[in-house]
Structures are given as structure tokens and as C-alpha cells.
Amino acid sequence: MAKILIVDDAAFMRISIKNMLKNSDHEVVGEAENGKVAIEQYKALSPDIVTMDITMPEMDGLEALKRIIDLNPAAKVIMVSAMGQETMVREAVMSGAKGFIVKPFKEDGILSAIDKLA
Amino acid sequence: MDELLAKSKQQDEVNKYFIFSVNGIDFSTEIDRVTEIITKPLISPVPNAKNFCKGIINLRGTIIPVIDMREKLQFSSTEYDERTCVIVMTIQEQLIGVIVDEVREVTDIAPEKLFDSPASSMRSGMGKNYTSKIANLEGGRVIQILDIEKVFDVKVQE
Amino acid sequence: MLDVFIYENQQLLESLENVLLEGEEEKKLTANQINEVFRVMHTIKGAASMMGFDKMALLSHAIEDLFAQIREFGAPDGDWPEIFDMVFRAVTFFNGELEKLLDKKDADGDPAGMIDQFHQQLAKVKADTEKSEGKASGEAAAPKEPEPSAAILAAEPGSDAPYYKIKLRFTPESKMENIRAMGVIQSLTKLCDRIASVPAELSGEDSAQTIVDQGLVIYVQSKENPDLLKKVVDETLFLQTYSLLSVAGDDEEIPEEIRLVTEALAPEAQHTPQETQSVAAVSEVQVSSDAAAQKTTTAASAAKQNFISVNVNKLDDLLNLVGEIVTAQSMVTNSATIVGIQNDAFDVAAQQLRSLINDLQEIVMSIRMLPVSTVFHKMRRLVRDMGKKVNKDVDFVMIGEETEVDKNVIDHLSDPLMHIIRNSMDHGVEDKETRLKNGKSPRGKITLSAQTTGNDVVVTVSDDGKGLDRKAILRKAYEKGLINKPENEITDKEVYALIFLPGFSTKEEVSEFSGRGVGMDVVRKNIAQIGGSLSVESTPGQGTSHIIRIPLTLTIVDGMRFNVGNINFIIPTISVRSAVKPNLEDIFTDSDQNEMIMYQGNCYSLLRLSDYFNIDNGVKELQDGMIMLVTAGGKDFCIFFDNLDGEYQVVVKTLPKYLEQCTSNLEGISGCSILGDGTINLILEVGRLIEQ
Numbered sequence: 001m002a003k004i005l006i007v008d009d010a011a012f013m014r015i016s017i018k019n020m021l022k023n024s025d026h027e028v029v030g031e032a033e034n035g036k037v038a039i040e041q042y043k044a045l046s047p048d049i050v051t052m053d054i055t056m057p058e059m060d061g062l063e064a065l066k067r068i069i070d071l072n073p074a075a076k077v078i079m080v081s082a083m084g085q086e087t088m089v090r091e092a093v094m095s096g097a098k099g100f101i102v103k104p105f106k107e108d109g110i111l112s113a114i115d116k117l118a
Numbered sequence: 119m120d121e122l123l124a125k126s127k128q129q130d131e132v133n134k135y136f137i138f139s140v141n142g143i144d145f146s147t148e149i150d151r152v153t154e155i156i157t158k159p160l161i162s163p164v165p166n167a168k169n170f171c172k173g174i175i176n177l178r179g180t181i182i183p184v185i186d187m188r189e190k191l192q193f194s195s196t197e198y199d200e201r202t203c204v205i206v207m208t209i210q211e212q213l214i215g216v217i218v219d220e221v222r223e224v225t226d227i228a229p230e231k232l233f234d235s236p237a238s239s240m241r242s243g244m245g246k247n248y249t250s251k252i253a254n255l256e257g258g259r260v261i262q263i264l265d266i267e268k269v270f271d272v273k274v275q276e
Numbered sequence: 277m278l279d280v281f282i283y284e285n286q287q288l289l290e291s292l293e294n295v296l297l298e299g300e301e302e303k304k305l306t307a308n309q310i311n312e313v314f315r316v317m318h319t320i321k322g323a324a325s326m327m328g329f330d331k332m333a334l335l336s337h338a339i340e341d342l343f344a345q346i347r348e349f350g351a352p353d354g355d356w357p358e359i360f361d362m363v364f365r366a367v368t369f370f371n372g373e374l375e376k377l378l379d380k381k382d383a384d385g386d387p388a389g390m391i392d393q394f395h396q397q398l399a400k401v402k403a404d405t406e407k408s409e410g411k412a413s414g415e416a417a418a419p420k421e422p423e424p425s426a427a428i429l430a431a432e433p434g435s436d437a438p439y440y441k442i443k444l445r446f447t448p449e450s451k452m453e454n455i456r457a458m459g460v461i462q463s464l465t466k467l468c469d470r471i472a473s474v475p476a477e478l479s480g481e482d483s484a485q486t487i488v489d490q491g492l493v494i495y496v497q498s499k500e501n502p503d504l505l506k507k508v509v510d511e512t513l514f515l516q517t518y519s520l521l522s523v524a525g526d527d528e529e530i531p532e533e534i535r536l537v538t539e540a541l542a543p544e545a546q547h548t549p550q551e552t553q554s555v556a557a558v559s560e561v562q563v564s565s566d567a568a569a570q571k572t573t574t575a576a577s578a579a580k581q582n583f584i585s586v587n588v589n590k591l592d593d594l595l596n597l598v599g600e601i602v603t604a605q606s607m608v609t610n611s612a613t614i615v616g617i618q619n620d621a622f623d624v625a626a627q628q629l630r631s632l633i634n635d636l637q638e639i640v641m642s643i644r645m646l647p648v649s650t651v652f653h654k655m656r657r658l659v660r661d662m663g664k665k666v667n668k669d670v671d672f673v674m675i676g677e678e679t680e681v682d683k684n685v686i687d688h689l690s691d692p693l694m695h696i697i698r699n700s701m702d703h704g705v706e707d708k709e710t711r712l713k714n715g716k717s718p719r720g721k722i723t724l725s726a727q728t729t730g731n732d733v734v735v736t737v738s739d740d741g742k743g744l745d746r747k748a749i750l751r752k753a754y755e756k757g758l759i760n761k762p763e764n765e766i767t768d769k770e771v772y773a774l775i776f777l778p779g780f781s782t783k784e785e786v787s788e789f790s791g792r793g794v795g796m797d798v799v800r801k802n803i804a805q806i807g808g809s810l811s812v813e814s815t816p817g818q819g820t821s822h823i824i825r826i827p828l829t830l831t832i833v834d835g836m837r838f839n840v841g842n843i844n845f846i847i848p849t850i851s852v853r854s855a856v857k858p859n860l861e862d863i864f865t866d867s868d869q870n871e872m873i874m875y876q877g878n879c880y881s882l883l884r885l886s887d888y889f890n891i892d893n894g895v896k897e898l899q900d901g902m903i904m905l906v907t908a909g910g911k912d913f914c915i916f917f918d919n920l921d922g923e924y925q926v927v928v929k930t931l932p933k934y935l936e937q938c939t940s941n942l943e944g945i946s947g948c949s950i951l952g953d954g955t956i957n958l959i960l961e962v963g964r965l966i967e968q
Contacts, residue, residue, distance in 0.1 A: 009319070010284060010319050010322065010323060011280055011284050012277075012280045012281050012284045012285075012323045012326075013322065013323065013326070015277065015280050016277065016326055019277065055315060055318050055319075057315070078513065081452075082318065082321060082322050082325075083451065083452075084337075084340075084341075084344075086452060086454075086455060089452060089455050090455050090458060093455060093456075093458055093459040093462060094458070094462060097459075098511070098513065099456070099459060099512065099513030099514065100452070100455070100456075100513070101513070101514075102450070102451035102452055103322045103325055103326060104322075104325035104326045104328075104333075105326070109450075109514075112447075112513070112514070113513045113514065116511070116513055117511075117513070160954045160955070162843075162844070162948075162955050162956035162957075163842055163843050164843070164935065164938075164939060164942075164945075164958065165843055165889030165890060165891055165939070165942075165945075165958075166889060166890050166939045166940045166941045166942065167938060167939050168938055168939060168940065170938070171935070171938035171939065173956075174931070174932065174935065174948070174956050175956070176950045176954065176956055178596075179596040179599075179600075179929075179950070180929075181929050181930070181931060181932055181948055181950075181956060182932050183932050183934050183935045183938055185938065209934075212932065212933060212934050213932070214932075214934055270934075271937070272934055272937070273937060
């Protein structure tokens, strides 16, 4: 149902999430490996939902989140974080992220989050 | 034969053995060592070959040596006929083709049916015991489980 | 998935190692480098935890914590050497685990000791930093933000908007429940006049645990339709259950800060409590395991399509296919010649075909080409580690690391280079005192260089150590009966060549690091496997150079096909001068019973291949066979064989290693080639025949 943009600097994570969504009826329409590319992709693809890693080179997820919300205040962004990133997650939530998921997670976790927003 | 091999690999491989015959005796090795069977092989000879080495064959681009199990086990050599085939085995991470008289079957042998080999089993010229275990199956059928690594003694070079 | 995990993390570890090596030379890491280490460890932690490799995740987490501290507050100079050592050891550990996974074994290493060390190091760095800077190094994050107090909003006092009590729980293991709570409150705030939470303090880990144990309660005063409030709550991710009840504004359970002070209670009936259960209970779903162990191709994101990663197996298939096309084309052209077709149109077409296939071959080869830098950098790490072990300070210089070679070559270059460098570090480069005594610089130098020269890539390992010891080599050679000539008749070059003889390396020379004292003959064989050659040059007192020559296009060769008995051979065309049917009158034997032949005014040795290779089903009489005048290294001689078949372009394949145990002597055969008719032809190496 929903068009998803996956943002993470690790190919492993991008493929993991893509795999987890394989059997759902959501469609991964694009991937980005840093915040800068994420914004370009967001503009180009207009995805329904974005999964956004926090730590990335060039531009991190927090900055990219803010700019995407600037572009579209209704944008639905799910932050993907690790334990120990409480401060950044908090700022993300305060800046308009619809929620977050903490690594490690399994298929049902990411699916429940996306299903809810879709 | 290949379908048999493929099907047996899909199931649990723990107790499956691949049985072939040489000089009328049934021998066997673990199924996961056998990668394929070639009928009607085209063997190219190599010079200065020891008696058990019949040459090399082309396995889809990879060259593998072909060893005659008869000669390796020191039986007399024989004419190859239409049942002769090459079993491709993985030994110490190398692919080696082995010529046997006949491929028999793939079968389950439960651990209880395996016994240590008595003194009368296959030995190399120097008395090295090539047989690791003996299997006693129904009907008094006896199968020698070969210690393939000992038979071929593949030297792993640094 | 596992493949991507292994590959990506191997890449990360490699670049991390380079960063560390650079930094270690400066005795510390720059801010950027520290960030790099942090990022790599963070990524590995994330991926490892997703794959369930908890031990790897814990170790990377420990390192991440250390570097988070260093990133924020720095580390005292004195701590760096220890830190470098520890991280290098961790990198070795990770690489080891990834290797195990590559071999389809379990990543069962236990880094518990290392993890403790990192924790201790973190404590030490914190303490040392505090001491030197006199300020408390707090949590390695946090610019101090004012805590959003999840309590009061400015509301008109005495507002008569209704109060609600919202109770909710997050799904188990959703983590950071306190932050999730902040998120819910954030969304509710704009709809509420007053809002307060229990727990009120949401900024610590304890609050997260409290929410897990007791749930989160939010008290709000809002004019909005409660259904709207419910909707907002319902949108929360990882929500397990929630309920919304009306409460009296002055109810005691409402936190004092937002409680209604007036006594007057609106007598309206409370809304029927509506406990709304939301969101499915969490059920464990097994992540589906990958069916096949096949690697998958990944495509780059839309924004950057310059590179794609390709499965190496596909490249191997592609190269094999190109090889077969080359062979097939050769067979077609040859059959035409044999049948005697003389046709201009055919010649033009054949030439065009040959040219196109050459282009195809070049492109496919270039796809497989990679810079040698990965191998070179591995050596850098080796020099560093060995330097510590044998206590020698050695500079490592790399030249030409961007030189490209076939991937197969890269894979087989690493071991030989390691052996050579180990030998250099162990026996070549002298220790500091000896060097100083001899007027050399205290630090030794090992140079690793690569360059293309025409058709070859030349990789050289040079050290400025003490050079090869002629006397010692000769002594060993005499002992082992490897040479008979008297000493004064042996040139230096011949002496150095002795080290390549099998059986030369002595087990006594096993040093702790050189391991089993791998002989140079094994190193040379490894290099021969990729079609290359190894030679050595040395100047006593000044150093030794090992020179590896690898042909660039190592797979395809133009050759003449002939047979001896039932064995088919290919001899590279560049080794052939001419081929004729011999005249019996031209052949005679010399005093040593060696056959010689007069040919075009010159006298040449005649080598019967049937004798040399012990092939007894070939032609016996000289007049029934043919001879070829061949050349190698400036020396010419003639070989006698049965029949000549024609010229072919063939793809060179290596002979299986086990064949060495199946034959008594394969000297003179450097490989083989599969021809279109399915036969395997052995490739003759004339240079080795000459030596016999």
C-alpha cells in the first residue's frame, strides 16, 4: 500500500529492511545512503513513509528529517536508531518524526510501524 | 542417478551414504562428499602418470584429476564398460574424479548398523587401513565405509 | 543477507585499519579519524545485533562508547598507544569472526576479555581526562538541553475544559519508552490546555523502566473531542494498549501542578469509560532465513548509478564463456583452413570476428581488474604487527597501489607477499643496533611497488636489510646436496636461485613469526599458479629485492597444437621458430649419447618428447614424426613429436593441485587448455624443458 524510502548508510540495513517488507504490500520505491541523498530522493519519489537512520556521513538523519519536514510538514518519517542515541531520538521526535524503531528489530517490528502509518 | 543424488541431498544428510562397487565389493562414502556423477567421461591422459591416475577431465571449465579406484585399492585393472562412471568427490576442498565399476545406490545407514572394521578389511599396500567402518545391512549385505581422506591422502600445501 | 553482512563489514574494517595505521604514525587520531572509528563501530554494532551476533555487537558497542568519550573530550597522549593496540586486536577479532562465517562456520569467538579491557580503558580515559583538564567528563553526548517539563502549559486558570486520564503501554522490547512517551505528549500538547505525565520525569533510563513496569499515564485538560485525543494517541508507534477515561479535574490522582483547585465538580455523568484496546499483541515472527546461499546483486540508489556490485561467480562464468567463444572461433577458423576454403569474404568475416572477440575479451578482463591496494594495505598491517613482534622499526612504503590486476591475481598475491615480507622482516632487516653499527639508519625500510610494463605487472618487494648471504646459502645447498659445482664457478645469480629449489628451506629457521618457514619454492609455485614468475636480486649489506612478474592477460595464448602418442600439447607460438619434417641425415648423436640435429646450418640438441614424458604409444621412427625448433631465454633447441595440428588461440587453465601427487614429473607443463572438441591439451613451457 505505502511507498517507502529507506535511508541508511549501511547497505546491510537497507537490504535487511527491504527484505522484511518483501512479503508485505508496501513498495520500496527508493534508497539513500546519507541525508543529502535522502532529501533528493524524497523530492524525486514523494514516498509515503521514510525510514531514516540517524548516524550517516555527509548529513545525518536528524538534519535530513528536519529538512524533509520543512518540505512537507505531513511527511511520515520513522527514525531507525540504536540504543544510546536517546538525545538524538528525542530531538527527532520533537522535530516531527512520527516515531522510531530501535535496533535490533525483526520483521514484525518494522512492519507494525509502517502498517500503522500507511 | 543425478536425480537420486539431488533428491537425497534435499533431505537430512546425516546418515546417508553413497554406495558404489569396485571389483564386486560394495564400498561407500558419506553423501555430502559426492558432488556429481559423470557417465561417459572424456578423459585426457597426462604424461608420467602413476598407475591409478587416468588423466584429467573438464568439469564445466574446471580441470579435475581422475583416479581409478580399482588401481588405488590395488585390484587388477579392467576394461571400462558402459556402467563405468566418474564420481566427483570433494576431498580436502579439492574436486577429484573417481572411476568406479558401478554406482549402486544412496541409502540410509543408521549409526547402530556401523561397526569398527576388522583386520580383514581394505588395506593399502603398506597396511594402512582404508576402511573406517563396516556396515551390516539386511540380507547379510556388508558395505565398507571408506576413509576417503586416507585413501587419497591429499596433501594440503601451505 | 549474511553475504552482505560479511562483505560490507569487511570493507568497513579494512578502511578502519587504514585509518588506524595512518593515525598510529602520528601517535594519535584526528577528530575526523575518531569520528570514522566511531561510525564504523556503530555500524558494525547495528548490523551484528540485527543478525543476532551478540558478542560482536557487545564488542563494537564497547569500542563505540570509548570513542564517543574520546570524540567529546579527547584522550591524553599517553593513552593512545594502548588504544591503538586494543582496536587493532579488535579488528583482528572481527575479521576472524567474519572469516568463520565465510567458511560457513559459527562465529563462536569470545571477546569478553577485550570488552572488559575497553570498559577499563574508557574509565581510564575518563579519569585521565578529568585529571588533566580538571573538569568532569560527563556522559559522552548531551549538550545540556532544558528538560521539557512534561507538566504544565499556560492555561487560563479555572478553565472548565474536561480532564481525561490516558493510560497506555508500549509493546514489550520497543525500547526508549521514555522518549516514546515524550512523543505522545508532544502530539497531545497542541490539543490540550494542561498536560502532565506520570512518571513526570522522562529524561532518564529509569523512567523508561518505570513505564515498562507500570505503564504511562497522561493527564490532560482539553476542550477537544475525546475521540480526537484518542485518535492522536492511537497513531503512536509500538503502542500495545491504551485507554482514555474522563476524570474529575480535582481528582487527587491528578498531579498537583495541573489539578483543578475549585471544589465544584461538574455533575455531568462521566463519559462511560471506554477502554480501547489497540494494536495487536506482539507475536514473535521468525525472520525468514534465506533459502539459498546465493549472493545477491545490489543496485545503487537512483541518485548514484556509477557502480554496481556484481557477484564474482557471474564474472567467472562470463570469463569462462568468453574463453569458450575464443576457442570456438579458433576452431571455426581452423576447420575452414583445413578444409581448404579460400574465400576473401570468409577471411574478412573471420578477421572481424576475431577482432570483436578480442575487444570483448579485453572488456571482460577489465571488469575483473581491481587495484592492488587492498593487498598492499594488508601488508602494511603485517609490517606493523611483525615490527612489534621482532622488535624492529620498519618503514613501509607503497608505490603504485592503484595498479590494476585481475581479481584472481589479487586473491593469489596475498600469500606469497606475506611470506616474502615475513622473511624480509625476520631475516633481512637487521635490528637497530646492527644497523647503526653499520652506518645505516636505525629504521629499516620495506618498499612494495607495482607497475605495468607492457604485458606484465611487476610487483617488487625490496628491503634495505643485510641482503642474501652467499656463503650461508651455499653451505646449506652443499649440505643438502642441491649443487655440485665448485664454489668459485658459481655466480651470485646462481647462488640466489638456489633458494627456490625444493627442500632448500630449513626447518631450523622457523621463527615465531615465519611459522613453518615456508620455502621460496612454495612461494614460487603459488605465483606460478597465477601464471607469474619470481626472481630475486640482492646486494650484500644493502638489501634484497623480490621481483614478481605476472602477465596481464594471463588466460589467452596463441599456440601450436601437436600430439605425442595419445597426449595433446599446445606450445605457445612465441616459443616456436619453425617446424619441419626431419631429414634422417641431419641427425646424429654426440659423445654423451645425446641426439643432435643440423638445421639451417646450425646444430641443436634434439629432445624426444616421447622420451621426456615417457609416452610409449607415439611415433618411434624419426622419419614418421616432426620436429620443431623452439626457443626460450635466448637458447634454441629442437623437439621431436608425432603430428602438428595447427595454430589455435586457447584459454589457459591451471592443472589441479592433486595432479602433482598423481604423476611423477610434470616439469615443463605450465597449464592446460580445453579445446572445442572437449580434449584437454597440455601447455608446454619451453623454458623449463631447457633446464632439464
